[in-house]
Amino acid sequence: MSVMGGQVDVVIVGSCMTDLVSQVQRLPKVGETIHGHKFFIGFGGKGANQCVQAARMGAKTAMVCKLGNDFFGDKYVQNFKDHGISTDYVEQTAEAVTGAASIIVNDAGENAIVIVAGANLLLGNEEIQRAKPAVSQAKVLVCQLEISPDASLKALHMAKESYVRTIFNPAPAIADLHSDFYKASDVFCCNESEAELLTGQTVATVEDAGKVGVELLGRGCGSVIITLGAQGCVVITAQGSSPKHVPTSKVTAVDTTGAGDSFIGALAFYIAHYPTMPLEEMARRANLVAAVSVQTEGTQSSYPCKKDLPSALF
Ligand code: ADP
Secondary structure (H helix, E strand, O other), X not given: XXXXXXXXXXXXXXXXXXXXXXXXXXXXXXXXXXXXXXXXXXXXXXXXXXXXXXXXXXXXXXXXXXXXXXHHHHHHHHHHHHOOOEEXXXXXXXXXXXXXXXEEEEOOOOEEEEEEXXXXXXXXXXXXXXXXXXXXXXXXXXXXXXXXXXXXHHHHHHHHHOOOEEXXXXXXXXXXXXXXXXXXXXXXXXXXXHHHHHHOOOOOOHHHHHHHHHHHHHOOOOEEEEEOHXXXXXXXXXXXXXXXXXXXXOXXXXXXXXXXXXXXXXXXXXXXXXXXXXXXXXXHHHHHHHHHHOOOOOOHHHOOOHHHOOHHHO
C-alpha cells in the first residue's frame, strides 16, 4: 500500500517478530512437558513496535523490513496495513521464516525466551538501497539492532546524507558497538541496561544515567536519552550541558513489555511533527505516552492512539 501523497514522515528500518506467549505456573525442566493456562499470539519486534506506536500517534510511517513468505508474514503485512503503515518496503522471502519469539512466562512474572530472528537477518544493504526514496525524503529515520548492524548503519548513513534526522536505539545492545553508530545518531536512545553494556558502568541511579549519558554523548552523537522505567528518562543535549532528569507520571504498571519501543515511536512522531520542539519536551511527552502503554497487557496492543491521549500531548 502506498501512503497518500507518497512522502512518509517516519521511516523505521528494523525487525518484526511474532510473539508466541504461554503462561505457566512454573517454567518446565529439561525434557518435561507441562500444561500452561493461557496462550496468545502478539505482534512484536522492536522495529515494528516503534513503527506502530508512531503510526498510532498519527505519523505517516513506512516500515522497511523482511518477513517470511509464510502465515505469520502474511499476518504481519496485514497488521501494517491495518495501521495505515506503508508496506512498499516490506519484503517477504521464501529463504527464511518470519522472526518468532517463543516466550514462557511463569506466575512470578519470570520468563524464558527463544528468539529465532529468521528473515530479519536477511534484510541487507540491497533492501536498504531500494528504500532510499522513502529514507531520503523522511523527516526522521529510526534504527535498532535486531537486524544486521551493517544494514542499520547503512540506513543511518543514507539518512544523514539527505539531512534526515536519525534516532538510533542500540537494542539489543552489543558491547563492541562500532563507533560510526554514535556519529550517525542525532538522538541515541537506550535503556539503563543497554547503557551499562555499552559503557561498562553501573547505572543504578538518575545520577549514574547522567554520567553514562555524558560519556555516550562524547562518542559523537547529537544527543542522548537514557530511559529509566518508572523514573522516566535522562536527556543530555550538548557537550558541556548538564543532564536533565525528565520524570514521568506515577502509574500502576501491569505489563512493561515494549515500553521502550512505545517511547521511541512517540519520540519519532514528535521529531517529525514538531521539529523545533526542545528534545526535553519531546522526552516529557514520550514518557507520558509510554506510561499509558504499561497500564495494559501486551506489547503493540497496549500502545495508545492519538484519540486515547490528552490533547495537550499534540
Ligand atoms: P525498556 O522497555 O527498554 O526496558 P524502560 O523500562 O526504560 O525501557 O521504559 C521506557 C519508558 O517507558 C520509560 O522512560 C517511561 O517513560 C516508561 N515506563 C516504563 N516503565 C514505567 C512505569 N513503571 N511507570 C511509568 N512509566 C514507565
